[in-house]
Structure formats: structure tokens, C-alpha cells
Amino acid sequence: MAPLEELALRSAAGDESAFAELYGTLLDPVFRYLYWNIGSREDAEDLAEEVFLKCLVNISRYDPRRGPFKAWAFRIAHNLLVDHQRRQGRRGREELREDLQDGTASAPDSLEEQERARIVRETLEELPSNQRQVIAMKYFAEMSNAEVARAIGRSEGAVNALQHRALRRLGRILEERGWR
Numbered sequence: 064m065a066p067l068e069e070l071a072l073r074s075a076a077g078d079e080s081a082f083a084e085l086y087g088t089l090l091d092p093v094f095r096y097l098y099w100n101i102g103s104r105e106d107a108e109d110l111a112e113e114v115f116l117k118c119l120v121n122i123s124r125y126d127p128r129r130g131p132f133k134a135w136a137f138r139i140a141h142n143l144l145v146d147h148q149r150r151q152g153r154r155g156r157e158e159l160r161e162d163l164q165d166g167t168a169s170a171p172d173s174l175e176e177q178e179r180a181r182i183v184r185e186t187l188e189e190l191p192s193n194q195r196q197v198i199a200m201k202y203f204a205e206m207s208n209a210e211v212a213r214a215i216g217r218s219e220g221a222v223n224a225l226q227h228r229a230l231r232r233l234g235r236i237l238e239e240r241g242w243r
Contacts, residue, residue, distance in 0.1 A: 068127040071135075075122045082122070086115055089133065093140050096204040100144055100195060102184060110147055114140045134213030137200065141214050148192070186236050194229035197222055 067088065073081035093114055098107035117139050125135055187195050193215070200211045208226075212219045 067132040071122060071125050071132040072127065074119075075125065082119060085118070085132070085136075089136055090115070092133075092204040092206070093136065096137065096140060096199050097144060099184075099187065099199045099203045101147065102188075106147065110140070110143050113143055117143070130213045131210060133206065134210045137204070137206065137210065137214035138216070141196065144196075145192075182237070182240070182242065186233055186240075189236055190229055190232060194225050194232070197225045198229050198233075201226060 067085065070081045070085045070088075074085060090111060094107055094111045097110045097114075098104060101107050101110070114136065118136055121139075125132060129135075187198065190198070196215060197211055200206045200214060201208070206214070208219045208222045211217075212222045215222070217225075
């Protein structure tokens with residue numbers, strides 16, 4: 064059994080240090096996924112905490128035979144993100160904050176990197192939600208296609224197709240804007 068799954072089972076049995084280790088391992092990828100989808104540090108932090116609260120409350124329901132713990136946790140993150148986006152009603156999203164220098168969201172250092180991050184963020188917002196989610200999970204949360212598939216309830220082939228279409232579309236948009 065993989066380490067995260069063992070930690071989850073120990074957590075379900077009441078081992079608080081095991082859950083603390085799960086939290087420490089997954090907090091940054093969950094936060095990055097939420098942040099790159101929402102664009103607001105505060106909202107991403109709040110949702111990330113909600114993800115782990117739901118994980119803790121429901122840890123006894125996790126079954127390693129049904130898939131990796133990381134995918135289970137990201138499924139919770141995905142569902143909370145969808146709920147959050149519905150509540151927001153597609154109101155304007157915050158720009159990437161330049162004050163994120165603590166490294167949790169891979170904040171850019173130079174003005175050129177900040178400008179690139181802004182353009183990537185704007186370009187990602189032009190993708191359909193399902194494509195944006197796949198890109199965020201794959202590249203910002205560093206998940207495999209199998210983990211993404213389990214998290215969003217799709218097949219690996221569907222994830223691969225969504226990723227391919229998203230990258231093609233991102234490339235076209237960036238090219239139209241003069242980025243090569």
C-alpha cells in the first residue's frame with residue numbers, strides 16, 4: 064500500500080500525527096490547484112482548509128481499494144471549487160497578487176515573470192472550466208493523469224483529451240497575443 068493510503072488508514076483509526084502528515088504533504092498542491100483556479104489567495108486558503116476539514120470528518124469513508132488518497136482529496140477539492148464558483152456566479156476574479164512571496168503559489172520574482180504569470184492567468188480563464196481544472200491539477204498540483212481522472216470522475220483518456228485540447232487552445236491564444 065502506498066504511503067498516503069497508509070497514513071489515511073492510520074488517520075481513520077485515530078492517529079492524529081498521520082493526518083498531520085497527510086495535511087503537510089497535500090496542503091501545497093491543493094492550495095496551488097485552488098489558487099490557480101480562483102486567483103484569490105484568501106479564497107484558496109479558505110477552501111484548502113475546508114478540503115482538509117472534509118477529509119478529516121470523512122476519513123473513515125476513504126477506501127484505498129477505490130483509488131489513491133490524493134485523488135480522493137482532490138475530488139473533495141474539485142467539488143468545493145465547483146460549489147465556490149457557483150456561489151461566485153462568475154463575478155470578476157482577482158488578479159494574481161504580487162505580494163505572494165512566501166512560495167506557496169510559486170510567486171514570480173521579476174517583473175517579466177509577474178507579467179508572464181498575469182498573462183497565463185488571463186489565458187487560463189478563457190478555457191472551459193473542465194480544461195482549466197485539468198491544467199491546474201496536472202501542472203500546478205503536479206498530479207498524474209490517473210490522479211486527475213479519479214479526482215474529476217473521468218477516464219484517463221478523457222483527461223488526456225482535455226489536456227491536449229486545453230494546451231492547443233492555450234497555444235493559439237498566446238500566439239494570437241504575440242507570445243511564441
